[in-house]
Amino acid sequence: MSSYSLLGTRLGKALSGFSARQCSKLSGSAMLDRYHGSFVQTHLQLNTSTEIAARTACRDYSSLIKASSTSGLLQNLPTRVKGNSSVYVRKTSSTIGRVETRVGTRHLSSTNRAKKSIDLNRVKKRSVGVTRLPERFNMVWPKICLFGDSITRRGFNIEEGCWASLLQDKLGDYFDVDARGFSGYNSRWCLDLMPKLFPKHYLDHVEVFVLMLGHNDSWDPRVPLHVPVEEYERNMSSILEYLFKNGLAKQKVIIVTPHWYNEEAFTKYQITVGRPDFTKKFESAVKYSDAVKRIAAREQIELLDAFEISTKHEPQEELFCDGLHLSVKGAKVFFQNLWPLIDKKIVEAFKKPVDQLFHAPPYHEIPCVKEAMERHIEKSKPGK
Numbered sequence: 001m002s003s004y005s006l007l008g009t010r011l012g013k014a015l016s017g018f019s020a021r022q023c024s025k026l027s028g029s030a031m032l033d034r035y036h037g038s039f040v041q042t043h044l045q046l047n048t049s050t051e052i053a054a055r056t057a058c059r060d061y062s063s064l065i066k067a068s069s070t071s072g073l074l075q076n077l078p079t080r081v082k083g084n085s086s087v088y089v090r091k092t093s094s095t096i097g098r099v100e101t102r103v104g105t106r107h108l109s110s111t112n113r114a115k116k117s118i119d120l121n122r123v124k125k126r127s128v129g130v131t132r133l134p135e136r137f138n139m140v141w142p143k144i145c146l147f148g149d150s151i152t153r154r155g156f157n158i159e160e161g162c163w164a165s166l167l168q169d170k171l172g173d174y175f176d177v178d179a180r181g182f183s184g185y186n187s188r189w190c191l192d193l194m195p196k197l198f199p200k201h202y203l204d205h206v207e208v209f210v211l212m213l214g215h216n217d218s219w220d221p222r223v224p225l226h227v228p229v230e231e232y233e234r235n236m237s238s239i240l241e242y243l244f245k246n247g248l249a250k251q252k253v254i255i256v257t258p259h260w261y262n263e264e265a266f267t268k269y270q271i272t273v274g275r276p277d278f279t280k281k282f283e284s285a286v287k288y289s290d291a292v293k294r295i296a297a298r299e300q301i302e303l304l305d306a307f308e309i310s311t312k313h314e315p316q317e318e319l320f321c322d323g324l325h326l327s328v329k330g331a332k333v334f335f336q337n338l339w340p341l342i343d344k345k346i347v348e349a350f351k352k353p354v355d356q357l358f359h360a361p362p363y364h365e366i367p368c369v370k371e372a373m374e375r376h377i378e379k380s381k382p383g384k
Contacts, residue, residue, distance in 0.1 A: 139359045141176045143205050144342065147190070147197075147239075148212040151259075152181030154325055161326035166335040167342070174357035175207065175346075186216045186227045187235035194239060200246040207349060208342050209248060211239065212306070214258030215324070218288040220279050229284075233291040240299055251348070254302040254341050257289040259310035259319075259334075266323025302341055309337055 146152050146164055155164025156179055168177040180197055182190065190213055203209075213236065217227040227235070236255075244250065263279065270277055289307035296303035313319055319330035326334060346354055363369055 140205065141359070142174065142207040143202075144171060144175050144177045144208045144210070145198075145206050146177065146179045146181065146210045146212070148181050148210075148256075149185050149190075149215055150181060150183035150325060151215060152179050152212060153183045155179045155181060155331075160321040160328060161331045162328060163326065163331040163335045163338070166331065167339070170339065171342075171354060174354070174359060184216060184225060185213075186225050187213045187232050187239070188217075188227050191235045191238055191242075194242045198243070198246070203243065203246050203248045206248060207252060208254065208345050209243065209252055210254045210256065210338070210342075211236070212256035212258070213239075214288045214292065215261075218258060218280050218285050220281075220284075223276075223278050225278075229287045229291055232288060233295065236292065236295055237299075240295070240301070250299060250301050252345065253299075254304055254338070254345075255292055255296050256304045256338075257292040257307040258285070259306040260285055260316075261310075262317050262320055262323040264323070265317055265320060269322035269324075302345070304338055304341060306334065306337075309333065 144167060146155060146167075151161060152164070154161035156162065156168075158165055164177055164179045171177060182193070214232060216225040217232045218229075219226045221228075240253065240255075243253065260282070261280075267277060267279070285307070289305070293303060293305070295301075310316065310319060313333060317323075319327060319333060321327040321330075343354060346357075350357060364373065
């Protein structure tokens with residue numbers, strides 16, 4: 001045994017580009033790599049006849065080694081090794097490779113010319129220690145899910161419609177805010193996405209679900225995104241039906257009416273970006289807002305009337321960055337109206353205000369920090 005080299009779990013990647021002369025100069029020690037329960041230990045033995053001995057202990061680790069075609073040092077290694085076994089491979093400069101498998105006192109050997117792998121299924125396994133995090137570190141973060149069109153898609157854009165960012169800032173100690181927004185989508189296309197987007201195992205972790213669609217459905221009928229209001233109401237009801245059938249409670253849902261827009265500003269924006277002129281009439285938009293209100297009353301779910309908020313706000317143009325999508329100001333106005341509804345649902349579910357929910361204790365509650373702070377306060381008292 002002349003020298004050992006620490007090259008990593010994937011020997012092929014490590015050896016790629018190395019010549020025999022370069023490899024003979026490498027030195028190092030054994031390598032331990034723990035990866036999702038895998039335990040890999042690799043040794044390389046190099047000598048003047050460019051022989052390589054590789055000893056690998058693994059646990060169901062696929063495609064361990066792909067030898068470098070340029071170096072020609074390592075070939076004919078098994079592409080899949082099953083079980084907690086160890087493989088000893090010795091390859092000389094000749095075309096004949098000898099592969100030996102050793103587990104405890106067991107010993108299997110074979111001599112081959114071409115690519116030939118060893119089936120270790122019947123080889124006695126030996127246990128390998130696996131490091132696991134304590135149970136208290138297995139944190140599951142409840143979800144606040146936002147589902148909609150480009151208004152939702154831009155929810156994390158800090159330069160404009162940042163309302164999702166504002167939510168995450170409020171909820172970040174205990175919740176994940178998932179924005180599932182699809183620019184240009186209407187209720188018909190979003191309904192088709194439901195099974196893939198929201199399987200039951202995902203909905204099991206959702207604490208609040210915010211549904212906001214209709215901005216594209218309500219465009220003029222000449223626009224390809226348009227969906228008639230009757231179909232829109234059916235689609236929105238079907239989306240809710242899917243959620244309820246897959247275990248999401250009604251008290252976790254907030255449905256939002258599509259807000260109004262600034263036609264003049266949005267027309268200018270479309271000319272700037274070279275898009276066709278999308279327009280909608282106020283009377284038509286009211287019908288889509290009323291459809292959402294009917295659904296909320298029928299299903300007895302929480303309603304946020306963004307249409308009314310957008311029509312009553314003055315000056316209206318400051319709500320939008322382009323006449324339709326929310327500006328920073330508009331995002332803050334929307335957030336200020338949405339947050340009390342989410343906050344109420346979280347308090348009802350967890351019996352605590354949001355600022356008292358933590359996965360891990362605040363740093364100032366950690367004993368050593370708390371003691372240091374108490375000592376500092378004690379020393380800071382007058383007369384001390």
